[in-house]
Each structure stands twice: as structure tokens, then as C-alpha cells.
Amino acid sequence: MTKVQGDILLEASDLVKSFVGGDGSELVVLDRLSLKILNHETVAIVGGSGAGKSTLLQILGGLDHPTSGKVLVDGQTLGKEKNQNLEWLRNQQIGFVFQFHHLLKDFTALENVMMPSLIAGNSRSIAEKRAGELLEQVKLKHRLHHKPAELSGGEQQRVAVARALCNEPKLLLADEPSGNLDSQSTEALHRLLFRLREVNGLAMIIVTHSKKLAAMTDRVLELRNGKLLEDGMESNGIE
Ligand SMILES: Nc1ncnc2c1ncn2[C@@H]1O[C@H](COP(=O)(O)OP(=O)(O)OP(=O)(O)O)[C@@H](O)[C@H]1O
Ligand SMILES: [Mg+2]
Structure with missing residues (x-):
């Protein structure tokens, strides 16, 4: 690791x-992979299609379980099944942004962003206040009551970013957040992510094919043959 100092926010050890497969053969996607992320650090993960980037992000965020190995977020284990902390960690400590926004189509932008706060047990007024602030931060104050179908692709993705930050997570995981956007919206989203990182004191792990986005992060790691290699900027799988 290049610079492991300060407080460790996420530590993944020996992830497999x-x-x-359908023919009974075993496909090893992650092969004793280890990773440490510091508070407020930003890391880009690059690698070819099928390298296992999405699989890794899902496991780091507790949406999927590793075959073996463990993930600690803020000192708490995430990788074990039936972990009572898992829901809490997922909802409170980690925000997700995916390539496609996954917004709830029957709810407005404001309601979509409020949802994680309501699920966490906050009152409607608290959730609405936080969601309103975040939608202002992502420059969508004029679109609070629009449903996803009434928003542009870039606007939808900004709502998804606001929703990911609703419970003030320490860590934002983003899987090709701009993969579905045109170049102008892509640049705007990238700038937005880094501005939000400053305002909200976030660490970010971003899976991306974009060289520009990767260059904005503290470290670029390439996922290859199930392991993470430093200095992924030199690699393929990035454009
Ligand atoms: N549920 C599953 N069952 C079997 N194989 C899977 C499953 N999920 C993913 N894989 C396989 O694991 C490998 C890694 O998939 P993953 O989606 O993590 O790749 P990726 O690096 O995100 O690729 P891309 O850049 O195309 O999004 C692929 O070969 C995929 O076919
Ligand atoms: Mg993927």
C-alpha cells in the first residue's frame, strides 16, 4: 500500500x-484480495470487463458475501452472515451509487432521497429537511417534486447521489456512476462527487473506466486476476 496512515475506515482481508458456473466449474473472481481505505481517502478501481469490480464493490458494501475473508467498516465486521450490524452499517455508514440510478419510479426526487432516512427511523420532517438540503447541494432544488421519468439522465443520477448521502455515510461506493451519461453530464457528476466529498467528509471507492475520473482520486488500483495492483492508471480497461 502506498500510504496507509491515519484512521482506517475500511479494511478487507483475504477476500475470496x-x-x-453452469457446467460445474469454479470461477474464482477475487483471490485473497486485501484492501485498506482511510477516512476521507478516494480510490479508483479499474480493470477489464468481467474482472470482478462490481463483485468487489458489492462485497465491500455488504450487499454480497465473500466466499471467505472479511470486511471491517469502522472496526465492525461486515462479512459475516446473520450479522446484526449489517443492516445498520449498510444503511448508516455506506452510500451506494450504481451505473443505473435505481430510483423508485412512483416517488418524487424528494421522496426518493428521503427514503433511507425514513428507513433508518427518522421522522418525516427530519428526513424531508435532510433530503431538501442534499437536493440543493446537487443543484436540484427546482426539481424536488419531479418523478424519475420527468428528469434527465444526469439529473436522475444526481438524485441517486443525494439519496446515497442521506444518512451521512462515511463511505460512498460508486460503480461506474457516470457510465450511462453523456460527456458533459459525466464531467458535471465527477465534479459534484468531489465537491460533496469535501462538504460531507467522505471516503469514496469508485469503479470507473474514465481516466479523468481516476486521475481525480488519491489512488488508482487495478483489479486483475482476482487481486488489486497499485498504479492501475498504467493499465488497460481505462480510457
Ligand atoms: N452471480 C454470479 N454467478 C456466476 N458468475 C458471476 C456472478 N456474478 C458475476 N459473475 C462472474 O464474475 C465475473 C466478474 O463479474 P463482475 O460483474 O464483478 O465484473 P466487472 O469487473 O464489474 O465487469 P464490467 O466492467 O463489465 O461491469 C464475471 O466473469 C461474471 O460473469
Ligand atoms: Mg461491473
């Missing part, structure tokens, strides 16, 4: 993830 394997899938059994």
Missing part, C-alpha cells in the same frame, strides 16, 4: 469470491 468464487462462483460455480
